[in-house]
Amino acid sequence: MSTPTRRSLREQAASLGEPAGLTAAPVPSGPVSSVPTRGARRGVGRVLADILLWIAAIAGVVCMVLVVLALTANITxxxxxxxxxxxxxxxxxxxxxxxxxxxxxxxxxxxxxxxxxxxxxxxxxxxxxxxxxxxxxxxxxxxxxxxxxxxxxxxxxxxxxxxxxxxxxxxxIVAMGNPYVLGALTVAATMLVVWAFWPRSSTVRRRRTSLEPG
Incomplete structure (x- = not known):
């Protein structure tokens, strides 16, 4: 029995209509959809955080405008x-x-x-x-x-x-004057700002590393 040579392998591949020297890519095992799902959830959370930050920023601007109007135009x-x-x-x-x-x-x-x-x-x-x-x-x-x-x-x-x-x-407005409500809003706003601006470079790097073929 003769040992197959490179030439004979190329001839066999040509006869089958497949390019020589190419093999099928390995199919990754495990739940493939887990990473995109986490990414999608993180994207939705990021959008919600941005919306809440914009609302807080607009409320802050309104408060500053009211203070300026109260001092300059006697508007209350x-x-x-x-x-x-x-x-x-x-x-x-x-x-x-x-x-x-x-x-x-x-x-x-x-x-x-x-x-x-x-x-x-x-x-x-x-x-x-x-x-x-x-x-x-x-x-x-x-x-x-x-x-x-x-x-x-x-x-x-x-x-x-x-x-x-x-x-x-x-x-x-009456509820906003309640010290418990003000405290809760302050804590919630602080947590939102910290979450929104917390660095995520290390998390992204670890995710990319886990996706690279080993």
Whole structure:
């Protein structure tokens, strides 16, 4: 029996229609889909982390803008606990207000008047008359849900006029003032930032090494 030579092997391969010197690639054993699955899960987690970071960044920018507006333009927030201004401003709304001099008040404005020893009142101006000084005005107001004007007029030098309102978010803002909620949010934000920016080079290197043929 003769030993097969390289020439005879090439002739056999040619007769079978296969290129000589090539062998079938070994099929890897084990769960092939495990690595892509982990990669896909990590990709989804990364996207969610990026979204949460963007939300946190936008919230931070909004807070900074509100601080700047409060210091430069006398713009602040007030919450409506009652429905006296419904349906225009229902209970549970938060309004953006700006402090203005009494001389700029107009009939129809919704303004907040501070009352010494009592809670501020936010109603619609129904009439304006001159006060004792040029900077002073005497105004009457009425809630949109009320049948008549407030029981007595208000003598003011400044008021806070409502610029816009957002219904239904007063409870969220109140909850944000809870120290337990603030603590939980601080811890969650810290963990999110640490997770998002934690170096992953060593993990990627180990994964690539495990995939290389040994």
């Amino acid at each position: 927030l007030i919450m409506f606990r009652t429905g006296s201004m419904s349906p225009t401003i229902p209970a549970g709304s938060v309004a953006v207000v700006q402090q203005i001099p009494a001389s700029e008040i107009e009939v129809g404005d919704v303004v907040t008047v501070d009352r010494p020893g009592d809670l501020p009142v936010t109603h619609r101006v129904t009439s304006i008359s001159a006060g004792a000084t040029d900077a002073e005005r005497v105004i009457t107001m009425r809630g949109d849900a009320n049948a008549g004007d407030d029981p007595y007029p208000y003598t003011v030098q400044t008021v806070r006029v409502v610029l816009l309102s957002v219904p239904g978010i007063a409870s969220v």
